[in-house]
Amino acid sequence: MSPRGIVFFDIDGTLVPSRSSSSFLAERLGHLEELNAAEARYAAGEATNHEVSVVDAAGWRDVEVRTIAGWLDELPLIAGIDDVVAWCAHHEVEPVLASLAWEPVGASIARRHGFTANGGPRVGVDGTVHDGTVAEHLDEYGKRDRALALAAQRGVAPDRCCAVGDSRSDLPLFGSVPTSFALNAGPDARAAASVSIETGDLRDLIPWLDRWERGLGRRDGARTPG
Template identity: 50%
Template sequence: MDRVVVVDHCRRRDWLPVLTSLAWTVVTAHLAQRFGFALSGGPAPGVVDGAFTGGVGRYWDERAEALAVAAAHGVAPARCLTLGDSRSDLPLFAAVGGTVAVNASAECVAAASTSLMTQDLADANPLLDDLAASGC
């Protein structure tokens, strides 16, 4: 598969697929470009004279950044959907209307609107559609 099926699914519905992550921006930018996310972000590594320092150049708050993207596009947080898998996703889960825990920790599953264990991320598409139809 050369593209993330969920990203294509979102685009067909005129939803904006955004990748927020705690992975470095160099990783999220690569993944966004490779898989077709509209926007991406993460913490930035420290750089001095063109070399990585091993430190953090800019910290990242997934929740705040995702909500800022929603606001910039005139979308209420209650109408936002998100996929996640771990404890770091919990603040964003608490801030948006619909959440899907995918192959997630027990803590993440407990906080999600719905969850699934799968080998195929496309299995999340019907769950996203159901959440959207319910008003999220």
């Protein structure tokens, strides 16, 4: 049975509040300084997302896949995630990850908390170890397209979707759905979003999700749960 709607959640800066998942892993992998320098060039418009991904992926060379997965079990996340996922289940809304974080990051968060994983950029794998190359790049437009493709597979129109994010990588998706929530966001995302929220607890999003969900009820003529 298709969900009544979909909420797309960004990861870095949204579900991972303090620093990016890439920085979390790079510190353990030993190339945080190189990644920080690459990300600073990206922020200044001097490097592309692809170039930053190449720098980051190189630090994964010869590291076991299971090692990365074990570290990600310790990735700090925003409070209140499980309650928001439970809200989604109660309202027949699918919580889907839409992010430029590496694919194992999304897979880990989905497994831990019940989101639907939806891929991401990938570091190459040779046997049981990462090879230090980028097997699949993803930019903000690919992030949008992948999210909308999953919605189409579910039979859910874009006007029954909303998005939660914090940065310029969320702008194409924000522009493709009728409702968007900027969570602890930068100025570009705040300007583009329907609602801007500052909080350390994802449960503070629920009153806004309630309003959005009631709109789904008006569109399908169904009585909203709860």
